[in-house]
Amino acid sequence: MDLSTRYLGLALHNPLVASASPLTSTVPGVRRLVDAGVAAVVLPSLFEEQVHREQLRDLQLVEAHEHAFSEAATYFPSPSPSPTQPGGAKRYVRLVERAVAAVDVPVIASLNGSTPGGWPLFAHAMQEAGAAAVELNITFVPGDPRTTGRQVEDRHVEILERVLENVSIPVAVKLGPQFSSPGELALRLDRTGARGLVLFNRFVQPDIDPEAMVVSPGFPLSTPTEAPLARTWIAVLHGHVGCSLAASTGVETAADVAAYLLAGADVVMSTSSLLRHGPEHASVLLDGLTDWLTRKGFAGVDEARGRLAVPRDVDASTYERAGYVAALEHARETYGGVPRT
Template sequence: MDLTTHYLGLTLRNPLVASASPLSVSLDRVVALADAGVGAVVLYSLFEEEVHREELRDVAIVETHEHAFGEAMSYFPSTARPMGGEPSAVSRYLRLLERAATTVDVPVIGSLNGSTEGGWTTFARSMQDAGAAAIELNIYFVPGDPHTPGRLVEDRHVEILREVKENVSIPVAVKLSPHFSSPGEMALRLDEAGADGLVLFNRFLHPDVDAERLTVEPGIVLSRPEEARLPRSWIAILHGHVTGSLAATTGVERAEDVAAYLLAGADVVMTASALLRHGVQHAGAILTGLEDWLARKGFRSIDEVRGRLAVPPEADPTAYERAGYVAALQRGRDTYSSLGIR
């Protein structure tokens, strides 16, 4: 069975990709993911705040000593190691990326998580120099100011992408939120701006209120298969309308979830929650299940599956989705009308 697929111009041995998570914070874990059979690994995200914090620390050190005497420049501390002698978050990340890229036989993708313009480009170039096969921009921007115009949010995404693309030659994917007024138009804008791929969708980990402790708590919840319907719908709409790759993420637990995403039009399917929940060896179980499904349905390759259930090119996508919505409501009425709820 041929599971070979293509993503961001890269050839992958199969469409299952380990997305950014704590499972890729060390070389041993990256090796374990590759040994489990995934087609590519996205390293854990380096956060913009980490980079800026270390930049500010280094500036403070330099400003403290720069007028000490004429040879001060010769003893400014390296950004690779803060005062305590431990490698910085930036240098640790680049070192892991470099070692992983030369150790495993699958593409290793760097991940940048941030929300503002500037500061991304230098580090993106450093990722490329460290051996990243591609870069995933995880633009995590929640406009907390209610006066923020929606177009400003969209423009920021496009500008961040353009800045990074101007400074690297490797492929760049953008991990998108579903919370745009028109996710399709946002996808097309990013595609036109040069995105080599789109990852649909990012899951915002919103904080929550603990009514007993009277505190605001971080919200960390692993995804479930039922959450896949939203990204799968948009992948089905966008298939054939963008030139870049489409990566699916969220709600991938079983081989059937991967198959459903491929049928909708995804080039690759990413998972983290299932591997965190069941262990990295679960990747092998998913791939075995995918091969069984392909054989059972009479398919010989991934290419024969991709996009078979995408929105037909001649269809009106809005009417198509509306028809699906109405059909779902009707099924709900038929299913639950006998319960006698008034």
């Protein structure tokens, strides 16, 4: 069975990618995932705030003692040897280097931030460390109610443009679903030069614990019930963008992987199921995918991909609306008493 696929222009021996998680934060963890069969790994993100905080701390220490005897300078952090490698970035570069040396599959670095800032420099450092690609995890929550939707979208495009000016490796953008028109933004990012789109990001959403009266920072693992939204947009975008489409969220079983491929995904990323069941669950997903492809008479992944995507020659809005109405009718038949809308 031919499970091979391509993602970001990279040849992969199967469509399963381990997305960023504690499992990919260490070299032994990366090795376990690759040994279990994943075709690529995404390292946890280097956070913009982490780097800036360390830069500020170092600056404050130096300024606080700038009038002390010169001999005392050895007790404080030395200036970073390069603007691309302050504390956090330097450690991250080392992780990239060690992971790349330890496995024979693509290692994708990840950057998480919300401003153009130093992203281009950090991305270039990832490239120099051997990363096969960079994933931009743009987490911008517009707290100012005067911020327009277009301003949020423009920031995504600007960050991508700046990074692309400084690297030659492929760049993917991981998007959240909270846009008025995710499809239009996807087309803009594709035209700007993104080699891939990861759909969708699951943002950390703090909640309120009424008993303890505190803000809870919990981050529950995803479940298959969250997957339809991402599958819907992958099915809509398949054939309309030239970049790769990566599915993320709600991958628990081989059936979830197969459904994403039918929608048009080039690769399927998993975090939660690998955390729940361990890295070895990757082999379970791949064995199940092989069995499904065989039972359905497909010679490989390419034959299954996009079989249930929205046809290019139809109005996607009408197509999705018809699906919505059909779902309501099915709900009425199944449960009864569902009000008409």
